[in-house]
Amino acid sequence: MNIQTVSKGPFEGQKPGTSGLRKKTRVFMEPGYLECFVQATFNAIGGAQGKAFVMGGDGRFFNRDAIQTMLKMAAANGAAKVIVGQGGLVSTPAVSHLIRKRGTHGGFVLSASHNPGGIDADFGIKYNVSNGGPAPENITNLMFEQTQSITGYRITDAPDIDLGTVGMCAIGDMQVEIVDPVSDYRDLMEGLFDFAKIRALFDSGFRMRFDAMHAVTGPYAKAILEGTLGAPEGTVINAAPSEDFGGGHPDPNPVWAKTLMDEMMSDSAPDFGAASDGDGDRNMIVGRGAYVTPSDSLAVLAANAHLAPGYKAGLAGVARSMPTSAASDKVAEKLGIASFETPTGWKFFGNLLDAGKVTLCGEESAGTGSDHVREKDGLWAVLLWLNILAERGQSVSEIMADHWATYGRNYYSRHDYEAVPAEAANALMQGVRDRLGSLVGATPAGLEVTAADEFSYHDPVDGSVSHNQGLRISFAGEGRAVLRLSGTGTEGATLRVYLEQYAPSSQAHDLSPEMALAPVRDAVIEITDMQSLIGRIEPDVKT
Ligand code: VG1
Ligand code: CO
Numbered sequence: 001m002n003i004q005t006v007s008k009g010p011f012e013g014q015k016p017g018t019s020g021l022r023k024k025t026r027v028f029m030e031p032g033y034l035e036c037f038v039q040a041t042f043n044a045i046g047g048a049q050g051k052a053f054v055m056g057g058d059g060r061f062f063n064r065d066a067i068q069t070m071l072k073m074a075a076a077n078g079a080a081k082v083i084v085g086q087g088g089l090v091s092t093p094a095v096s097h098l099i100r101k102r103g104t105h106g107g108f109v110l111s112a113s114h115n116p117g118g119i120d121a122d123f124g125i126k127y128n129v130s131n132g133g134p135a136p137e138n139i140t141n142l143m144f145e146q147t148q149s150i151t152g153y154r155i156t157d158a159p160d161i162d163l164g165t166v167g168m169c170a171i172g173d174m175q176v177e178i179v180d181p182v183s184d185y186r187d188l189m190e191g192l193f194d195f196a197k198i199r200a201l202f203d204s205g206f207r208m209r210f211d212a213m214h215a216v217t218g219p220y221a222k223a224i225l226e227g228t229l230g231a232p233e234g235t236v237i238n239a240a241p242s243e244d245f246g247g248g249h250p251d252p253n254p255v256w257a258k259t260l261m262d263e264m265m266s267d268s269a270p271d272f273g274a275a276s277d278g279d280g281d282r283n284m285i286v287g288r289g290a291y292v293t294p295s296d297s298l299a300v301l302a303a304n305a306h307l308a309p310g311y312k313a314g315l316a317g318v319a320r321s322m323p324t325s326a327a328s329d330k331v332a333e334k335l336g337i338a339s340f341e342t343p344t345g346w347k348f349f350g351n352l353l354d355a356g357k358v359t360l361c362g363e364e365s366a367g368t369g370s371d372h373v374r375e376k377d378g379l380w381a382v383l384l385w386l387n388i389l390a391e392r393g394q395s396v397s398e399i400m401a402d403h404w405a406t407y408g409r410n411y412y413s414r415h416d417y418e419a420v421p422a423e424a425a426n427a428l429m430q431g432v433r434d435r436l437g438s439l440v441g442a443t444p445a446g447l448e449v450t451a452a453d454e455f456s457y458h459d460p461v462d463g464s465v466s467h468n469q470g471l472r473i474s475f476a477g478e479g480r481a482v483l484r485l486s487g488t489g490t491e492g493a494t495l496r497v498y499l500e501q502y503a504p505s506s507q508a509h510d511l512s513p514e515m516a517l518a519p520v521r522d523a524v525i526e527i528t529d530m531q532s533l534i535g536r537i538e539p540d541v542k543t
Helices: 033-044 063-076 092-102 137-149 183-192 195-203 217-228 258-264 294-307 327-335 346-354 378-392 396-407 422-439 513-528 530-534
Strands: 003-007 021-024 052-057 081-089 106-110 122-128 152-156 167-171 174-179 208-211 272-276 283-287 290-292 317-321 338-342 360-363 367-370 409-420 449-454 471-475 479-485 493-503
Touching: 033 063, 033 122, 033 137, 033 152, 052 063, 052 092, 063 081, 063 106, 063 152, 063 167, 063 174, 081 092, 092 106, 092 122, 092 183, 092 378, 183 217, 183 378, 195 378, 208 217, 208 258, 217 378, 258 272, 258 283, 272 378, 283 294, 283 378, 283 396, 290 294, 290 396, 294 317, 294 327, 294 360, 294 367, 294 378, 294 396, 294 409, 317 327, 317 346, 327 338, 327 396, 327 409, 338 346, 346 360, 346 367, 367 378, 378 396, 409 422, 409 513, 409 530, 422 449, 422 471, 422 479, 422 493, 422 513, 422 530, 471 513, 479 513, 493 513, 513 530
Parallel strands: 052 081, 052 106, 081 174, 208 272, 317 338, 317 360
Antiparallel strands: 003 152, 021 122, 106 122, 167 174, 272 283, 283 290, 360 367, 409 493, 449 471, 471 479, 479 493
16 A cells, blocks of 8 residues: 655644534635545544544535545554445434444544535534544644644545445555444434334324435435334435435424425324434424424423333433523423533533433434434434324324423524624624623613623533633523524624523413514614624524
8 A cells, every 4th residue: 555645734724613624615625625634633633543433424515535535544544444334424323323333433424414515515524532422622622733733644545445335345454344324323223212112103194204305314214214114105205315415405494494394384294294404413303283492302302201212211311502492401300300501512412421410412403312322313303202202192282282381381492693794793792791791680672681691611520611602691580592603604603592481381382482582582682782783683594
């Protein structure tokens, strides 16, 4: 094997964000850009010599080319083995499972998740560590340091390998194992859920629609829902992964999964609807005529998980990201189990899961998961819902009504202001940050502020501290607003405004979220002065 060291780099701006490095695809395709980031990752983990890795992606444009390059780099850096999904495809939760099951040193996920794909859209890469989870901040910081001083990368000139055929091959001394990306994952799900009961539910005439959004969960959902659980053919739509996700945003929310939403709100709606994102770690849940917010979904799953065999012993605790609504806290309180509040991004759940402090985790951005892997897991959430529906024999809207009557309802919505000039977005955040102290007691738009701070996370397992994780403002009557800037965007800044209003169990729960949240929204508009700072008050996307 002929090994070359190519002089390149450093490239500016290779700082991993909320979930790895995300850039425009053309940026990743610049000669040496991907290579320098991958070499920096190897350097940051003490080299690849003798180590095994998993590689897989969501099938977006540049996925296969990137994998071919990275395999040659792994070989040139002395890796012992790389496990790759057939065709270069593996969902994010399935990568996490493969790392854990095969005991590899780590793995690479090639995805920009819910961002659109294509040569003029987005690409991304994320490194996961041996527990199967995203590299924690101490490692992403090391990676970033390496990207700033790198002067070249190692690669071999070996020919491309055939990613299409399951089996073993090699690049020099490095073994390459091409695996079916679905089978291990399906086995894992079968061990957690009552497949016989879910099969019986489908046999009884229960109908669902799963929108794979032309992304990686297509093959998984086909194999599991239709192939194993007996859902009728056609249950899974948009099932073939495509390089540009059919030209859409593979983001499972009511805005981007509109086709599914329209069907679920129509007279001919099936009993249950769900969708997943580009890399298969997000989920949207919708019943007939009833959209379930991700924060509520986490709470319902926490309250009912014991109905599934994998969780019948109960939960150790529940963790949610800070902007996620407090609905799951209410459940944890009632169950007498611990609850945790972490910064945005799945990497912060890893320590809690490893230490056995929590069993379920979730984010308001349609991410839910458990200790079965160290990533959020879209299909897992759908299967847990199916298991619960099969056990309870109620509709989604009946389950929601019961839930709110027991725990109260946390009305919730996220407003995104996209492609804001970075300077203006930073000025808005800084303006609020500067006034946090004086906000308490003020009454913007007539609502009294009871607390205001900037969230810092103190990891209870390793003692690390993460600052600047979002501005939070609480209002009298259990209302709350959170402000933060996105760490996954590739254009300007995205301002996220998270709105929440609690209505206790004794109250009615049938307001539209928009109505229930109007006072908190008005207060935020006044506090931020967004009209004059970013020139708008209407968001681009409401979820
Ligand atoms: C967003 C979400 C966050 C999620 C992250 C990665 O981050 O808000 O909850 O963990 O995306 O999800 P940000 O920094 O843009 O708000 V995925 O499915 O895109 O890997
Ligand atoms: Co994702």
